[in-house]
Amino acid sequence: MLAFVISRILQAIPVMLAVALISFAMFAYVGDPVSIMLGQDFTEAQRQALIRDLGLDQPFFVQFATFIGNAVQGEFGLSYRLSRPVAELIAERAPATLELAFCAAAVALLVGVPMGVYTGLYRNSWLSRAFLTFSLVGVSLPTFLIGILLILIFSVWLGWLPSFGRGDTVQLGWWSTGFLTVSGLKALILPSVTLGLFQLTLIMRLVRAEMLEVLRTDYIKFARARGLANRAVHFGHALKNTLVPVITIAGLQLGGIIAFAIVTETVFQWPGMGLLFIQSVGAADIPVMAAYLLLIALVFVVINLVVDLLYYFVDPRLRAGFGAARGGH
Amino acid sequence: MAAILEVRDLRVEFPTRRGTLTALDGVSFDIAPGEVLGVVGESGAGKSMTGAAIIGLLEPPGRIAGGEILLNGKRIDRLPYEQMRRIRGKEIGAIFQDPLTTLNPLYTVGRQLVETMQTHLPLSDRDARQRAIGWLEMVGIPAAAQRVDSYPHEFSGGMRQRVVIALALCAEPALIVADEPTTALDVSIQAQIIALLKRLAREKGTAMMLVTHDMGVIAETADRVAVMYAGRIAEIGPVRSVVKSPKHPYSVGLMSSIPPLDRRVAQLSGIEGAMPRLSAIPQGCAFNPRCPHVFARCRQDRPELIETGTTRAACWLYDPASEKRAPEAVQHG
Known part of the structure; x- marks a missing residue:
């Protein structure tokens, strides 16, 4: 088990290095940081001095190694646009994005899984058909359109929920949370639904397909033949057997929710990392873009590790593959 | 003695787009307490279908269109799902063909035994676990006290079928419907499993409907045969x-x-043609x-x-x- 975790972490290192290389390459190939920092008027001597100060005269690998060394310590330099440390900017914005992603994932799982189970069990009922039709809408409508429609209905027409921002937040150490105020919670609803809707429909369809598959198996028939209650058969035996693929997809989707909250954050002017990223792209603020890229890669690596560990808990057959010594074979 | 199971003129139909197919027609038989009735025939003759109809688990859209099934004199073919569920496992146990696929891979065998017993009998967790170990011993699983926490994939096919038998018998039903219980097993294991089933059925006085296409199994086990x-x-x-x-x-x-084992024959005679x-x-x-x-x-x-x-x-x-x-x-x- 421990050996498995260590081997997975070792495997993640080349992935992170590759992403770091791409991030680093942006500095060299997207715009010229020297001319950006010098502004309009400068002498050649000033230019050379700045190049030396920034270490840009060093060989490529030395520069890259310095970049990695700094990145490991969370040091990504100053934002060109805001002249503040990038790490500070991201730490400031991360809670907003993570809370939004958490709520969106909760909406997707808590609504998507039961809907998937229901449509799998009662596939011919009118409600199942309604769910499936609804899921087509969720899959096919683009996120920004859903966001704008929700704003139109719930903010403009009904006036129930705010159309933008996080509402009031409470500072807990460096973490700013919107969970503790009414306006913060209200502000979370529309963006979470917008961001989670696609994942919800995806998870619902996945759970449904898996349920249909599992309900045909002999062990479900045998569970019925043993006289187990429907609830035990459906939610114990059947649902648990659908979990491995569902965990895989849900994990990847959670990474996607965090990484691609950009559109939702833009529509709702949500002060998170996605909004920071899109503003940085507009201003060619390369340190922020590079740091964001690395952070998202890290998020995916961590989620994949967690997903693999969850397999371990869900499916005993996979445990042999983890190198865990278990007697009785 | 009165029959445990009486099947009277059973008719099972499958409505399809091209008309209704009659899968079982006028099937009647009964099984006395402790009796083993063998049911033989080619694939598709309706052997398994009869078993499925008795335990009330016909695959939709199949349905019982006529006749009646009586268990201890009570009709069970028209019971609502929930009442029939209480009979399954408790009064009629079932054994399926392939032990590799009949056990839920994600639960330990002990847990599957415990949940079955607790569904039908008022047992505390500890008593149920003790009984689960007892059942594993009874079906011949070595080191049952340790193996109770093993998962199905940690057992061989023959051992898994023993677990399935324990699961079918653990609430002490009066009737077992065994659908090809040895077909998926090695020949050397088949004899052991049949001997085990026979022994347990005799000890517990359990009647059995043994569906198989293996005449050897029938000859060895059954009291009566239905072709x-x-x-x-x-x-x-x-x-x-x-x-x-x-x-x-x-x-x-x-x-x-x-x-035949006792003499050589030049050529076995089959039956011309195929079942319609x-x-x-x-x-x-x-x-x-x-x-x-x-x-x-x-x-x-x-x-x-x-x-x-x-x-x-x-x-x-x-x-x-x-x-x-x-x-x-x-x-x-």
Whole structure:
């Protein structure tokens, strides 16, 4: 088990290095940081001095190694646009994005899984058909359109929920949370639904397909033949057997929710990392873009590790593959 | 003694787009307490379907369209799902064909035993666990106290079938429906499993309906045999009579296609042709196109089970009213 975790972490290192290389390459190939920092008027001597100060005269690998060394310590330099440390900017914005992603994932799982189970069990009922039709809408409508429609209905027409921002937040150490105020919670609803809707429909369809598959198996028939209650058969035996693929997809989707909250954050002017990223792209603020890229890669690596560990808990057959010594074979 | 299970004129239909298929037609038999009834026949003859109908788990859209099933004198074929569920496992246990797929891979065998017992019997967690270990011992799992926490994939196929047997018996049902319990197992394991089933059924006084296409298993285990053909019972009677001197021409063909151990035969005789599809069951006797003794009446009227002296066979040869009687022409081998 421990050996498995260590081997997975070792495997993640080349992935992170590759992403770091791409991030680093942006500095060299997207715009010229020297001319950006010098502004309009400068002498050649000033230019050379700045190049030396920034270490840009060093060989490529030395520069890259310095970049990695700094990145490991969370040091990504100053934002060109805001002249503040990038790490500070991201730490400031991360809670907003993570809370939004958490709520969106909760909406997707808590609504998507039961809907998937229901449509799998009662596939011919009118409600199942309604769910499936609804899921087509969720899959096919683009996120920004859903966001704008929700704003139109719930903010403009009904006036129930705010159309933008996080509402009031409470500072807990460096973490700013919107969970503790009414306006913060209200502000979370529309963006979470917008961001989670696609994942919800995806998870619902996945759970449904898996349920249909599992309900045909002999062990479900045998569970019925043993006289187990429907609830035990459906939610114990059947649902648990659908979990491995569902965990895989849900994990990847959670990474996607965090990484691609950009559109939702833009529509709702949500002060998170996605909004920071899109503003940085507009201003060619390369340190922020590079740091964001690395952070998202890290998020995916961590989620994949967690997903693999969850397999371990869900499916005993996979445990042999983890190198865990278990007697009785 | 009164029968545990009585099946009267059971009819199972499958509505399809092209019309209704009759999978079982007029199937009647009963099983006495402690008795083992073997049910044999080709694939698709309706053996497993009969078992599924009895435990109330016909695959939709299949449904019981006629007849009745009585368990201890009470009708169980029209019970609501929830009432029938309480009977399954508690009064009728079921054993399926493939032990590799009948156990839930994600739960330990102990947990599956405990949940089955606790569904039907008022047992505390600790008592249920003790009983689970006891059942594993009873079905011959070595080191049961440790193995109770193992997952199905940690057992071999034969051991898994033992676990399945424990699961079917753990709430002490009066009747077991065993659907091809040894077909998926190695030949060397088959004999052990059959011996185990036989022993447990005798010890607990459990009646059993043993569905199989293996005549060897039947000859060794069953008290009586029902031969099924195209969704109907062709012949039913004591195991010795049906195996040694079958009366129905189909039974005769079936028995003569088994290689005898005590003498060499140049060629095994099979039965010409194939069993009809459900959509094309011929008028009269379903076996008439393949029957070597067919005569006019067989193509028109459907025979009911007729007393032949030792067994009852659905064959006009044994009806005194048939104009052409030729039972002497029907010889075994």
